[in-house]
Amino acid sequence: MAVPGQNANAAGYRNMHQLIQLRWIAVVGQLSTIAVVSMGFGVQLPVPAMLQLLACLIAFNIFSLLRWKEQHYVDNRQLFLALLVDVFSLTMQLYLSGGMTNPFVFLYLLQVILAAVLLQPWSSWTIVVITGACVAALALFAKPLPLPLDHGRGMSSLYIQGILISFVVNAALLLVFITRINRNLRAGDAQLAGLHQRAAEEEHIVRMGLLASGAAHELGTPLATLAVILGDWRRMPEFARNPELLAELGEMQAQLKRCKTIVSGILMSAGEARGESSAKTTIKVFLDQLVAEWRASRPIVAFEYDNHIERDVPVVSDSTLKQMIWNVLDNAFEASPHWQRLEARREGDALVLLITDGGPGFAPGMLDQFGTPYQSTKGRPGGGLGLFLVVNVARTLGGRVSARNRAEGGASVRLDLPLASIALQPEETSHAA
Missing domain, CATH: 1.20.200 (Fumarase C; Chain A, domain 2)
Known part of the structure; x- marks a missing residue:
């Protein structure tokens, strides 16, 4: 910097x-x-x-x-x-x-x-x-x-x-x-x-990261306790003889597992336990898996995904990058629950992701202050932090985020990320092998 x-x-x-x-x-x-x-x-x-x-x-x-x-x-x-x-x-x-x-x-x-x-x-x-x-x-x-x-x-x-x-x-x-x-x-x-x-924004991010990391640590114990209790309930005769209750328990355990995954992702994004789930992959496979996980965990109605990457690049899967893309997809989903689209392509030495929705679009004032914290049309406290984090993660990687309103309606957010910042280096490739 x-x-x-x-x-x-x-x-x-x-x-x-x-x-x-x-x-x-x-x-x-x-x-x-x-x-x-x-x-x-x-x-x-x-x-x-x-x-x-x-x-x-x-x-x-x-x-x-x-x-x-x-x-x-x-x-x-x-x-x-x-x-x-x-x-x-x-x-x-x-x-x-x-x-x-x-x-x-x-x-x-x-x-x-x-x-x-x-x-x-x-x-x-x-x-x-x-x-x-x-x-x-x-x-x-x-x-x-x-x-x-x-x-x-x-x-x-x-x-x-x-x-x-x-x-x-x-x-x-x-x-x-x-x-x-x-x-x-x-x-x-x-x-x-x-x-x-x-500098002020990065200090804000550090404070939020410390807060999120502390909250994630505090949530670890009650989540583990809930997992043990649900496991015990599944073995109890009252639940074992009732298929409906067993189905409900299974759904609760699935949601609990998702909560634990989110907590682990917060800790990894804060720099803790990052090596536990890092894995060698390629950018095309990474995006395919990211989209599959996102679709499986949301009540998607219509989602279009076009991966036009032909020359693949080895990368290390990163929870911060995944969460950044998920934040943009979640914003598109909230603005337009009926339709979203993600297009991935490679332009030179950069990865370009284009997320489109069919919602009302950004207000003119929002576009002028895109990525500024607490700038949101959702009307709830703390709104706007998702895009704020997206912009700053992209900036840390040497990329940029831009947004515009589409003439036919809806909004489009474009992420330009240099492949060199996320690619698997030769030294890392030899270690991974």
């Missing part, structure tokens, strides 16, 4: 790629500006030195692209260093092209705003101090551009035109990249909120 730190790193990784894209735009922009200013306007610039600096920036960006393609761990320090490289590159280009008289000196604001959005507070303030020091150094040491002081000409002034271009570039880059970065941060926050919700 992912953790909050990993989500932050995922957002940092995406933001690092935003900086790499921004650096490519800076390279193209600087090349274009050097060409237009030196050849179009005849301004004397140290073009060789500026091109060498651009070559270093291109090499750094290629290195960054290759590095972050293989490594996805990006933290605050690495983003801070990447922004420092951009600040240093901008400072050197401005130093070579007029310092404070270069209209593109306002691009420092882009670096400061990016730092405020991407970095932790101490790093952002460090960028502010460094950019301030760079501006002061340019004012002290850089030679001004040999441009005429023609500010009074308005838009005809070359310097005013440069200021306008600098403003438009700054505004456009900020709009595009801040929007993308905010989208990354919102996605990270949403994923973090989802993890908190999942």
